[in-house]
Amino acid sequence: MKAVIELEKVWFSYNGASVLEDVDLVVSERDFLTIVGPNAGGKTTILKLILGLVRPTRGEVRVFGSSPEKARPRIGYMPQHASLDSQFPVSVMDVVLMGRLGAGMRLGFYRKADREAAEQVLKRLELHDVRHRPFSDLSGGQSQRVLIARALVSNPELLLLDEPTANVDIAVETQLYDLLDQLNQTMTIVLVTHDLGFVSSSVKNVACVNRRVVSHPTCDISGEMINEIYGHDVHLVRHDTIKPKEKVDD
DSSP states (O other): OOEEEEEEEEEEEETTEEEEEEEEEEEETTOEEEEEOOTTSSHHHHHHHHHTSSOOSEEEEEETTBOHHHHGGGEEEEOSSOOOOTTSOOBHHHHHHGGGTTSSOOTTOOOHHHHHHHHHHHHHTTOGGGTTSBGGGSOHHHHHHHHHHHHHTTOOSEEEEESTTTTOOHHHHHHHHHHHHHHTTTSEEEEEOSOOOBOTTTOOEEEEEESEEEEEEGGGOOHHHHHHHHSSOOOOOBGGGSOTTOOOOO
C-alpha cells in the first residue's frame, strides 16, 4: 500500500519545551489509525504537523509524497473545538458549505458545484432533512456529523479528526464509528482520541503518543502497553470481545 503520511525522525518543541521526540510514523492508504495518549502528550501536534500548521524542529513530514502545505487540498479536517458561536444564526447547510472555502470559490459566492457537493454529503450522512435548521438546535450527535460533513464536502482522500466523540454518549459514539468505518472504504482516516475503548472492527492501527510514538495493530494492544504510555494503571475496554448478539447481565 502507498504511504499517505510519513513522519521521519520528527522533533517538535514549543517555547523551548519538547513536545515530540524522534517520531517515526507511516500511515498507509486506506488505513484507519487512532492516536491515543495523555493530555499534552503531542497527539494534536501530530495532526497540526500533517496539516502543515506547524513545522517540525527537526525531521521531515510528507503527505502524499509532498509537503503538508501542498497536500492540504486533499485533506479533510475536523478540529477538536469548532470555532462556531452557538448564538450565531447559521444553518446546517451554511456550516457544511464552509468546507468549500478555498476550493476555487469566488469571494462572497458559492458556486452551483459547491451547493451540489454539500447536498450530496448531507444525504450521505443522513442530514439532508435538517439542512435548513439552525446548527445550534442540533443534538450532540447531529452536530458531530455536521462537522464531519464539513470536512468531507471537499472530497478529501485523507480525513483527520481530533476528538470526534468528545461530549457524546455511547450510542452516538457507536454511530460515529459505524460512519467512519464506511468512510474508510474510500479514504484514509486518522483519529485522535483520549478514549481507550477501541472499536477494533473499525480501527486498524493505534499510535500511542507521549512525546515519542509507538505504533501497533489494534489486535496487539494490551493494558501493559497503555500503562507504559500513560504512566499509571488504566482500564482498557476491548469492544471486539463481545459478540453482537451477546447479552450482558446488569
